[in-house]
Each structure stands twice: as C-alpha cells, then as structure tokens.
Amino acid sequence: MLRFTLYRLAQALGVILVVFTITFFLIRLTPGDPFAGEKAMPPDVRRVMEERYGLNKPLITQYFTTLGSYLRGDFQPSMKYQGMWNVKIIKDAFPISLAIGSCALVIALGLGLPAGIIAAVKKNTWMDYGFMSLALIGICLPTFVMGPMLIMTFGLKWRVFNVAGWFEKTDWVLPSLTMGLIYAAYIARLTRGGMLEVLNQDFIRTARAKGVPGSRIVMVHALRGGLLPVVAFLGPALAGITTGSFIIEKIFNLPGLGQHFVSSVFNRDYSLILATVVLLATLLVVTNFLTDVLVAWLNPKVRLS
Amino acid sequence: MSTVLDVQDLKVSFHTRNGVVRAVDGVSFKVEKGKTTGIVGESGSGKSVTCYSLLGLVPMPPGRIEGGSAKFGDVDLLKLSEKELQRIRGSRISMIFQDPMTSLNPWLRVGTQVAEPLRLHEGLSKSEAWKRAVEALREVGIPDPEKRIHQYPHEFSGGMRQRVMIAMALITRPELLIADEPTTALDVTIQKQVLDLIRDLQKRLGIAVVFITHDLAVVSEVCDYVNVMYAGRLVEASPVQELFARPRHAYTQALMRSIPALQRKGEPLYTIPGLPPDLANLPSGCAFRPRQTPERQALCLTDRQPPLVEVSPGHWAQDCPGCLIRD
Ligand SMILES: Nc1ncnc2c1ncn2[C@@H]1O[C@H](COP(=O)(O)OP(=O)(O)O)[C@@H](O)[C@H]1O
Ligand SMILES: [Mg+2]
Numbered sequence: 001m002l003r004f005t006l007y008r009l010a011q012a013l014g015v016i017l018v019v020f021t022i023t024f025f026l027i028r029l030t031p032g033d034p035f036a037g038e039k040a041m042p043p044d045v046r047r048v049m050e051e052r053y054g055l056n057k058p059l060i061t062q063y064f065t066t067l068g069s070y071l072r073g074d075f076q077p078s079m080k081y082q083g084m085w086n087v088k089i090i091k092d093a094f095p096i097s098l099a100i101g102s103c104a105l106v107i108a109l110g111l112g113l114p115a116g117i118i119a120a121v122k123k124n125t126w127m128d129y130g131f132m133s134l135a136l137i138g139i140c141l142p143t144f145v146m147g148p149m150l151i152m153t154f155g156l157k158w159r160v161f162n163v164a165g166w167f168e169k170t171d172w173v174l175p176s177l178t179m180g181l182i183y184a185a186y187i188a189r190l191t192r193g194g195m196l197e198v199l200n201q202d203f204i205r206t207a208r209a210k211g212v213p214g215s216r217i218v219m220v221h222a223l224r225g226g227l228l229p230v231v232a233f234l235g236p237a238l239a240g241i242t243t244g245s246f247i248i249e250k251i252f253n254l255p256g257l258g259q260h261f262v263s264s265v266f267n268r269d270y271s272l273i274l275a276t277v278v279l280l281a282t283l284l285v286v287t288n289f290l291t292d293v294l295v296a297w298l299n300p301k302v303r304l305s
Numbered sequence: 306m307s308t309v310l311d312v313q314d315l316k317v318s319f320h321t322r323n324g325v326v327r328a329v330d331g332v333s334f335k336v337e338k339g340k341t342t343g344i345v346g347e348s349g350s351g352k353s354v355t356c357y358s359l360l361g362l363v364p365m366p367p368g369r370i371e372g373g374s375a376k377f378g379d380v381d382l383l384k385l386s387e388k389e390l391q392r393i394r395g396s397r398i399s400m401i402f403q404d405p406m407t408s409l410n411p412w413l414r415v416g417t418q419v420a421e422p423l424r425l426h427e428g429l430s431k432s433e434a435w436k437r438a439v440e441a442l443r444e445v446g447i448p449d450p451e452k453r454i455h456q457y458p459h460e461f462s463g464g465m466r467q468r469v470m471i472a473m474a475l476i477t478r479p480e481l482l483i484a485d486e487p488t489t490a491l492d493v494t495i496q497k498q499v500l501d502l503i504r505d506l507q508k509r510l511g512i513a514v515v516f517i518t519h520d521l522a523v524v525s526e527v528c529d530y531v532n533v534m535y536a537g538r539l540v541e542a543s544p545v546q547e548l549f550a551r552p553r554h555a556y557t558q559a560l561m562r563s564i565p566a567l568q569r570k571g572e573p574l575y576t577i578p579g580l581p582p583d584l585a586n587l588p589s590g591c592a593f594r595p596r597q598t599p600e601r602q603a604l605c606l607t608d609r610q611p612p613l614v615e616v617s618p619g620h621w622a623q624d625c626p627g628c629l630i631r632d
Contacts (some may be wrong), residue, residue: 209399
C-alpha cells in the first residue's frame with residue numbers, strides 16, 4: 001500500500017510538471033504579450049516592464065527561474081494586475097467558486113441520485129419517463145439559458161433573490177442551482193444506467209430468492225455497483241465544479257476563479273495563466289487519486305490487487 | 306408420505322412484442338417430503354419459469370401467471386402477495402441457481418450473504434448469524450470457514466461458490482429446496498461432488514427437493530421422481546427407475562439416446578433432430594410432431610393437445626398415437 005501511494009505520488013508530480021512545462025511554452029507561442037494594449041506602450045516603459053518580469057532573458061532561463069520559484073512556493077506576481085500576487089488573486093476568488101461548487105454538488109447529488117435510483121427501480125413507468133425527460137432537458141439546456149431563466153423567475157418575477165452579484169448571504173443560491181441542476185441531470189442518467197445494469201444481474205435474483213425486501217435490495221445489494229459510473233464521472237468533474245465556471249460567473253457577475261481561467265488568457269497574463277492551470281491540474285490529480293481510492297474501496301476485486 | 310408442494314395446471318406466459326410466449330402450459334406435479342422431484346427437458350422448455358413462478362420471481366411484465374395453483378402447506382403460492390412471498394422465500398423455500406459465478410453478489414462478503422436469510426427471517430444479531438454461517442459453510446465442506454467467511458465471492462472457485470449457495474439456501478432449514486441446474490456450469494468432477502453434497506444434505510435434513518436439469522444422466526443419480534418437460538408441457542412423469550426401464554414417450558427416449566455415457570464408443574453422438582418449437586407459435590396438436598420420423602409424424606395428433614394418461618401405476622405419459630409407445 002505504501003509503495004502504491006508513493007508510486008501514485010510520483011506519478012502525480014510528474015503529471016503536474018508536464019502540464020507546467022507545456023503551459024509555459026504554449027502561452028509563449030501565442031501572438032501578443034501582457035503589455036500589448038489598445039495603445040502601444042512607449043518602448044522605454046516596455047523595456048522596464050520586461051526587465052521587471054524577467055521577460056528579456058532567454059526563454060529557457062525564464063522557464064527554470066519560474067520552475068524554481070514554483071518549487072519554493074512562490075507563484076509570482078500577475079503581469080496584468082499590477083502589484084497583485086497570483087496567490088492573492090486565487091485566494092480571493094477560489095473560496096467563492098468552492099462555495100458555489102460545493103452547494104451545486106450537494107444539489108446535484110441530492111436530486112440526481114434519488115431520481116436515478118427511482119427511475120431505475122420503476123423502469124418504464126411514468127416516474128421513470130418523468131425524471132428522464134427532466135434530465136434530458138437539464139442536459140440539453142445550456143447554462144446561459146438555464147441561468148437567465150432562473151434569474152427571470154426567482155430574481156425578477158418573485159424577487160426572492162438578487163439577479164446577480166456577490167453581496168448578500170443568499171447570492172450563492174441561483175448560481176449553485178444553475179450549476180447543480182445541470183450536474184443533477186447527468187448524475188440522474190448515470191445512476192439510472194448503473195443501477196439498471198446491476199439490477200439485471202443474477203445475484204439480484206438470488207437476493208430476491210432469499211426474501212430480501214426491495215428497499216434492501218436497492219440499498220445493500222445494488223447501490224455500490226450501481227454508483228460506480230457516478231463516481232467515475234464525478235471524480236474528475238469535481239475539479240471543474242470547484243474551480244468555477246466562466247459562464248456562470250459572467251451571468252451572475254461573481255468574482256470567482258472561473259473568470260480568471262479565461263480572462264488571463266485574453267490578457268496574455270503569462271504568470272496568472274500558469275498559476276491557475278497548475279492549480280487546476282493539481283486539483284484534478286488529487287480528485288483522480290481520491291476517485292481511484294473510492295473505486296477500490298467500492299470494488300473488492302480492485303482492492304485486493 | 307406427506308406432500309410438501311402440489312402444483313396443479315400451472316400456466317405462465319410472457320406477453321412480448323413477438324406475441325404471447327406460452328412458457329408453461331398446464332404443468333402439474335407433486336413434491337414429497339424427503340424426496341427429489343426432477344424436471345428435465347431441453348433448454349427453453351420452461352423449467353426455470355416453472356420454478357420462478359412458484360416464488361414470484363418471474364418478471365411481470367412481461368410475465369403473467371395465467372392460471373393454476375401451487376399448494377404449499379395450506380397456502381397457494383400463486384395467490385400470495387409479494388410481502389407474504391418474501392417471508393417464505395429463503396426461509397421455507399430456498400433456491401439455488403445455475404451459474405455460481407454470477408449468482409453471488411461480488412460487492413458483499415460471503416458471510417454477509419450467507420447470514421442474510423437468518424438476519425431477515427429469524428431476526429438474529431449479526432454475530433449470532435455469522436456464527437451460524439461459519440457452521441453452514443463447514444457443513445457444505447468449505448475448508449477453513451472462519452477465514453473464508455470474511456472473503457469475497459471472487460476469492461472462491463466455481464465449485465466452492467456453489468457450495469456457498471447451498472449453505473446459504475439451507476441455513477434456515479427450509480422445507481423445500483429448488484435447484485435450477487445447479488451443476489450445469491461446473492466441471493464434470495466438481496459436478497459429481499456438488500450432486501453428492503446436495504443428496505447427502507437432503508437425506509440428513511429430510512427436505513424436499515425440486516431438481517431441474519437438462520441432463521437425464523444427472524436425473525438418474527439424484528431424483529426419485531421425474532417430470533419430462535417439452536415446450537412448456539409435461540410429456541412424461543414417472544418414478545425414476547420405471548422411467549429408465551420403460552420410457553414411453555418418444556421425446557424421453559430421444560433424450561435417453563443422447564446421454565453420451567450410454568452410447569457405444571466410436572459411434573457419432575446422437576442428437577435429437579430439429580429444434581424445440583417456438584413457444585409463441587405452438588402447433589395445435591402434438592408439439593413433438595415436427596421432430597418425429599415421417600412415418601410417426603403421420604400418426605401424431607394435429608387437432609388437439611394429447612392428454613396425459615396413466616400408462617401404468619404412477620407412470621404418466623402424453624397420449625399421442627405417434628409418440629406414446631405402449632406395451
Ligand atoms: N423474461 C422473459 N421474457 C420473455 N420470455 C421469457 C422470459 N423468461 C423466459 N422466457 C421464455 O420462456 C421460455 C422458457 O424459458 P426457461 O424456463 O428459462 O427455459 P429452461 O427450460 O431452459 O429453464 C423460453 O422460451 C424463454 O424464451
Ligand atoms: Mg433454465
């Protein structure tokens with residue numbers, strides 16, 4: 001087990017290093033630079049700026065300098081937001097995305113799992129058709145339609161929530177709901193599929209032949225196997241859920257992390273791009289590892305080997 | 306001798322897109338205490354459906370019980386609600402299945418599964434139930450049961466898993482065991498061991514057994530009484546010695562000719578010509594007619610189903626002039 005963990009750790013560090021390297025060089029290949037604005041910067045000012053961020057040095061030197069500071073835990077200042085450190089930008093924005101993502105996850109699981117389980121148990125009844133139609137709508141509706149629809153209903157018509165912004169305690173509700181409903185739709189469909197597959201297995205017939213009541217068949221005999229597809233989907237999705245969505249943050253005007261993934265690229269903010277990408281890669285690696293552990297815990301065959 | 310189960314005129318059908326499949330069409334048989342009643346027939350003849358319907362395990366829809374009765378003690382199994390059946394399943398009637406590799410839950414420890422009937426039906430605590438489960442595993446010949454009980458099904462071989470199934474089925478000391486082709490998926494040597502085990506336990510516990518198989522050779526080893534099933538109906542029913550001494554129906558005879566061990570060495574293996582009929586589209590007369598030789602085909606009933614008649618005391622066969630061989 002220790003060897004396995006060490007191996008996975010080394011693998012994780014390797015993945016992050018590769019992502020770091022590719023990102024570092026790829027963004028330098030794109031046309032433009034952090035200081036290209038609408039007005040051309042005077043050449044003297046530009047030289048000073050480039051010197052300050054070390055952009056005048058050969059690319060390979062910059063690469064190793066940057067890698068060195070990352071290894072020391074220094075994620076460098078932003079090149080666009082003058083005087084701001086990337087760590088501070090992330091520290092301000094990440095908790096907001098994390099809060100909304102967590103609430104969305106609770107909503108998604110709270111609605112998606114029961115809907116999927118009921119649809120599977122009551123296969124080909126109006127309940128199944130009802131839940132699965134809703135799920136299909138949830139999957140087909142883009143975020144930028146679902147969000148405004150919720151805003152119009154709860155924000156404009158009933159006036160229970162603010163239409164946008166991050167000021168009041170209840171401002172997390174609509175963004176979380178938008179994100180949660182869409183994930184709920186995916187989870188419901190995956191749960192139904194997984195449960196149906198397990199419920200058709202021979203060992204479910206064995207359980208019925210033993211007189212196991214229906215509720216216990218679902219909860220004890222079928223659920224573990226039936227939830228595997230959901231776990232496999234959610235693990236990697238978790239990183240994306242918690243780091244925020246650009247679209248949702250734009251719709252609801254939230255100061256979350258999702259916006260930085262996109263705007264830093266438009267700004268050619270080399271250092272902020274790198275910081276956010278490395279953060280996402282790290283989260284992905286961690287959630288993937290946790291997924292593997294969970295799958296192993298769920299599946300006795302994997303656990304032993 | 307007391308009758309444990311008395312099935313009369315059982316009819317089960319499946320309403321599918323391709324029409325009504327009459328999987329079981331008027332089957333009657335009795336199971337006596339301490340005896341083994343066999344149901345034998347080619348695959349698709351309705352053996353499994355017959356037994357599943359007794360325990361309410363036929364998926365409905367598409368399945369439907371069209372008629373008949375199944376007296377078990379003083380209740381009719383076919384009339385019970387799902388709740389009432391749950392109380393009988395696994396406590397008074399147990400079942401084991403064909404494929405031991407898929408019949409145990411891969412996610413649950415063997416102990417959890419073997420102890421489950423006790424927890425459900427006798428309300429035992431976990432530790433008491435597991436203690437009894439260890440004994441049950443020992444009883445079916447699983448070595449080192451204290452350790453094995455904590456393992457998962459994939460750590461057991463096929464034969465051992467079938468032993469686990471048997472332990473699980475008998476742990477509540479049921480009055481009736483239904484075994485649906487319990488040895489079909491096993492190697493020949495393991496088959497023999499599992500058959501011996503079922504026979505020994507049955508003798509010792511005095512339970513009644515319904516033994517389903519497509520293999521007449523197995524029937525001769527374990528059964529006291531045999532029902533030969535063809536296309537959802539019984540074509541012959543008789544005590545086992547009588548059946549092997551004097552098979553009366555052409556289908557039974559064909560089955561016997563196709564037992565490999567009874568064929569002469571070097572001769573090509575005999576197989577019954579043709580295919581079992583489509584149960585959604587049964588001929589109105591004798592169902593075996595299309596597989597008979599031409600001269601016998603001419604004699605078979607075409608206008609009505611041949612009825613079962615008692616050809617000698619306790620020995621019944623379908624009275625079709627083309628298929629029934631009288632003395
Ligand atoms: N769930 C089902 N839906 C439709 N037809 C079924 C179903 N289960 C069994 N049947 C039909 O019932 C017939 C008898 O099947 P079965 O009892 O399993 O045969 P066997 O004698 O091999 O055990 C078969 O023709 C099969 O096609
Ligand atoms: Mg069968």
